[in-house]
Amino acid sequence: MSASTSLENIDYNNEGIDNETLLSLYKNLIKPRLIEEKMLILLRQGKISKWFSGIGQEAIAVGVTMALEKSDYILPMHRNLGVFTSREIPLNRLFAQWQGKSSGFTKGRDRSFHFGTQDYKIVGMISHLGPQLGVADGIALASKLKNKNQVTTVFTGEGGTSEGDFHEALNVASVWQLPVIFCVENNGYGLSTPTSEQYNCEHIADRAKGYGMESYIVDGNNILEVYSKIRELADSIRKNPHPVLVEFKTFRMHGHEEASGTKYVPTDLFDFWAKKDPVENYQFYLKENGLLTEEMEVTMKADIVHELNENLQISFSEEQIIPNKTTELNDVYKSFEYQEVKENKEKKEVRFIDAISEGLRQSMERHDDLIIMGQDIAEYGGAFKITEGFLEQFGKERIRNTPICESAIVEVGMGLSIAGMKSVVEMQFGDFVSSGFNPIVNYLAKSYYRWGQQADVVIRMPCGGGVAAGPFHSQTNEAWFTKTPGLKVVYPAFPYDAKGLLTTAINDPNPVLFFEHKALYRNIRQEVPTNYYTLPLGKAALLREGNDVTIISFGAAVHWALETLDANQDIKADVIDLRTLQPLDTETIFVSVRKTGRAITLQEDSLFGGIASDISALIMEHCFEYLDAPVKRVASLETPIPFIKQLEDQYLPKNRFETELKNLLSY
Numbered sequence: 211m212s213a214s215t216s217l218e219n220i221d222y223n224n225e226g227i228d229n230e231t232l233l234s235l236y237k238n239l240i241k242p243r244l245i246e247e248k249m250l251i252l253l254r255q256g257k258i259s260k261w262f263s264g265i266g267q268e269a270i271a272v273g274v275t276m277a278l279e280k281s282d283y284i285l286p287m288h289r290n291l292g293v294f295t296s297r298e299i300p301l302n303r304l305f306a307q308w309q310g311k312s313s314g315f316t317k318g319r320d321r322s323f324h325f326g327t328q329d330y331k332i333v334g335m336i337s338h339l340g341p342q343l344g345v346a347d348g349i350a351l352a353s354k355l356k357n358k359n360q361v362t363t364v365f366t367g368e369g370g371t372s373e374g375d376f377h378e379a380l381n382v383a384s385v386w387q388l389p390v391i392f393c394v395e396n397n398g399y400g401l402s403t404p405t406s407e408q409y410n411c412e413h414i415a416d417r418a419k420g421y422g423m424e425s426y427i428v429d430g431n432n433i434l435e436v437y438s439k440i441r442e443l444a445d446s447i448r449k450n451p452h453p454v455l456v457e458f459k460t461f462r463m464h465g466h467e468e469a470s471g472t473k474y475v476p477t478d479l480f481d482f483w484a485k486k487d488p489v490e491n492y493q494f495y496l497k498e499n500g501l502l503t504e505e506m507e508v509t510m511k512a513d514i515v516h517e518l519n520e521n522l523q524i525s526f527s528e529e530q531i532i533p534n535k536t537t538e539l540n541d542v543y544k545s546f547e548y549q550e551v552k553e554n555k556e557k558k559e560v561r562f563i564d565a566i567s568e569g570l571r572q573s574m575e576r577h578d579d580l581i582i583m584g585q586d587i588a589e590y591g592g593a594f595k596i597t598e599g600f601l602e603q604f605g606k607e608r609i610r611n612t613p614i615c616e617s618a619i620v621e622v623g624m625g626l627s628i629a630g631m632k633s634v635v636e637m638q639f640g641d642f643v644s645s646g647f648n649p650i651v652n653y654l655a656k657s658y659y660r661w662g663q664q665a666d667v668v669i670r671m672p673c674g675g676g677v678a679a680g681p682f683h684s685q686t687n688e689a690w691f692t693k694t695p696g697l698k699v700v701y702p703a704f705p706y707d708a709k710g711l712l713t714t715a716i717n718d719p720n721p722v723l724f725f726e727h728k729a730l731y732r733n734i735r736q737e738v739p740t741n742y743y744t745l746p747l748g749k750a751a752l753l754r755e756g757n758d759v760t761i762i763s764f765g766a767a768v769h770w771a772l773e774t775l776d777a778n779q780d781i782k783a784d785v786i787d788l789r790t791l792q793p794l795d796t797e798t799i800f801v802s803v804r805k806t807g808r809a810i811t812l813q814e815d816s817l818f819g820g821i822a823s824d825i826s827a828l829i830m831e832h833c834f835e836y837l838d839a840p841v842k843r844v845a846s847l848e849t850p851i852p853f854i855k856q857l858e859d860q861y862l863p864k865n866r867f868e869t870e871l872k873n874l875l876s877y
Contacts, residue, residue: 263464264289269488273436301521340375348625369400378618383453430458553739563731565705569712584636616646623667640673655696680853703768710745748793756782807838817845839877
């Protein structure tokens with residue numbers, strides 16, 4: 211039997227491709243195959259912990275990568291080894307990554323291809339597949355804004371197209387005409403679920419019409435078709451930025467990962483796709499056309515195997531990681547040296563909302579690479595008019611109205627950060643952040659810890675009750691984020707603090723949730739410096755001093771506490787406005803409690819699981835011997851926040867605080 215009878219007659223077209231490139235494509239195609247075959251042996255030997263095989267799909271990763279410039283960002287998946295090898299990442303570092311060694315890309319903190327590297331313009335996936343699509347939008351937006359003439363390419367599987375992030379990312383890319391190629395590897399199965407149970411259209415590429423996008427279907431096992439089509443599309447996108455959806459038809463010859471097996475796949479399907487093997491078919495084509503000899507094949511493979519074994523030895527000989535708590539804790543946040551910008555003597559009385567607006571405007575003037583994104587923030591000026599007039603001053607490229615897609619816009623912010631830019635994302639109401647929760651807590655919060663990539667994003671959170679807006683426009687949900695390492699959480703109570711903390715949050719390269727209480731926007735006024743100034747994060751403010759009790763609060767609740775003291779002049783209290791919840795100024799709390807012997811926390815959020823619980827626990831652990839009474843927590847009822855005023859008044863702790871404070875003092 212000749213070799214050709216066991217292979218599919220793939221229609222290769224080498225028009226416009228020189229012989230050197232044809233052979234380079236071959237060498238890059240066999241390299242991930244040989245590496246994978248070795249990794250499968252090591253997996254069975256227990257020398258690596260997990261493997262997601264891309265055997266049968268190599269032509270896509272290799273063809274796409276070789277069609278792009280090395281300066282173009284690629285966002286691959288866990289079956290795209292060919293992206294990493296075609297970008298010529300040193301194999302010893304890849305092997306170290308898979309073994310959890312320190313010379314890998316995540317210092318043993320994440321596995322397989324869950325990493326990125328700026329050196330090779332690769333941004334790896336997270337297990338929540340969808341977010342990287344929106345991140346690609348952000349990188350592409352930066353390229354477009356800076357006229358870099360780059361193309362961003364992002365991969366997903368047919369299963370990932372079922373996620374809402376897919377819709378949001380394609381919609382944003384189309385509305386903004388971003389230079390992105392969305393590559394969908396349709397291999398027939400999302401783990402074991404066939405495409406017939408994933409979507410109900412003939413081709414995923416058909417969806418592009420609904421987004422106003424170009425789309426193409428490509429034989430993912432034909433290396434020349436992949437290479438030629440992506441090169442053609444990249445050239446077109448560089449001349450005229452726009453997004454394209456490409457569906458690659460292919461098949462994986464192994465399970466989702468090796469442990470899952472392939473029993474769910476019919477045997478005849480395996481037989482059909484085995485004949486379309488991208489490596490064997492292309493190798494046969496080159497030999498048939500006199501471009502590859504047996505001797506050349508043997509030499510190329512021997513060189514790769516030698517490189518593979520040599521680099522495996524380097525990674526195997528590397529010592530195992532020795533855990534170090536200090537190193538781990540220090541790598542949660544990118545280091546940030548606070549630069550104080552002092553206030554001038556000129557002040558004017560402004561509302562809380564005006565201070566926010568001034569801080570944003572002056573930060574935009576200071577940072578040319580700062581972008582503000584949100585719903586209705588441009589011509590309309592935002593739901594609360596905070597960005598009114600910004601469009602006229604900074605232009606539509608920097609003040610960007612967004613579709614209603616919180617998840618994608620957070621991801622765009624991440625992509626901008628990867629490309630070296632800053633962003634402020636406005637949640638129209640803090641409640642709506644739930645629609646963008648995943649990329650905040652799983653992408654922004656963890657990227658620096660995982661592979662050293664900062665997430666230079668501030669998310670503004672108009673929040674809080676007292677405005678009769680009901681369960682979906684009144685929440686104060688800071689506890690969702692104080693629990694997540696990698697995020698910083700700021701929650702000012704006064705205009706002066708709001709402006710100075712916002713400017714610092716924007717300077718900080720780490721992701722910051724910036725809470726702005728809506729009830730304070732137009733009701734609280736204060737003398738505020740007119741110039742640009744900064745205030746440090748993680749430093750509480752001692753508003754009043756007294757020896758009777760320590761009152762700890764933040765946001766609108768600070769004002770409730772002050773009103774209570776104004777009505778009870780005999781109570782002499784230390785009043786601590788936390789201002790920042792993460793990092794938390796525990797030292798100011800402890801010093802005060804050791805002096806007064808009593809502590810009460812007041813928060814607007816419902817009680818259980820809130821920041822007050824952690825503060826209470828910290829005081830009990832660090833100040834127990836100084837306490838004359840139990841630490842008291844006062845918070846809202848354990849219900850969603852209601853709409854009608856009389857129910858909202860009952861829900862909020864404002865009217866209960868005085869009684870609880872007096873009970874504590876009389877303990």
